[in-house]
Amino acid sequence: MNNFEPKIVGFLCNWCSYAGADKAGTAQSIYPPNVNIIKVMCSGRVDPQFIMKAFEKGADGVIILACHPGDCHYKEGNFRAIQRHQLLLKLLGQLGIEKERCRFDYVSAGESERFVLIIKDMVSIIKELGPIKRSS
Ligand code: FES
Numbered sequence: 001m002n003n004f005e006p007k008i009v010g011f012l013c014n015w016c017s018y019a020g021a022d023k024a025g026t027a028q029s030i031y032p033p034n035v036n037i038i039k040v041m042c043s044g045r046v047d048p049q050f051i052m053k054a055f056e057k058g059a060d061g062v063i064i065l066a067c068h069p070g071d072c073h074y075k076e077g078n079f080r081a082i083q084r085h086q087l088l089l090k091l092l093g094q095l096g097i098e099k100e101r102c103r104f105d106y107v108s109a110g111e112s113e114r115f116v117l118i119i120k121d122m123v124s125i126i127k128e129l130g131p132i133k134r135s136s
Pocket residue numbers: 013014015016017041042043044066067071072073074075077078
């Protein structure tokens with residue numbers, strides 16, 4: 001039996017994804033409590049250093065949730081964010097961190113069910129991977 005409960009840090013953009021998560025909370029949707037949510041004004045605000053810091057401080061996974069393409073309130077923030085994410089995945093690979101541990105996805109303000117599905121999926125994937133291996 002796997003008792004591992006992953007710690008996941010979620011960076012959610014204020015305008016879409018955080019609102020979607022809030023809606024899931026208001027609807028009393030049930031999803032795993034493994035995600036610590038950090039609200040950012042835009043996914044474009046998520047500096048790769050934030051993600052590296054989350055892993056360094058004990059996160060087993062990180063998820064960045066953004067407005068859908070074309071819906072970013074700052075026009076191109078989510079495009080920049082996904083480009084950075086692609087680069088970061090290469091770096092994580094070189095550090096021996098599986099790319100599945102760092103996910104980028106889209107959730108709009110009305111997509112509370114999508115938010116719940118993504119969180120359930122992410123928790124399941126990280127449980128499967130197990131705790132992140134850290135060199136001490
Ligand atoms: S405001 Fe949501 S991703 Fe930019």
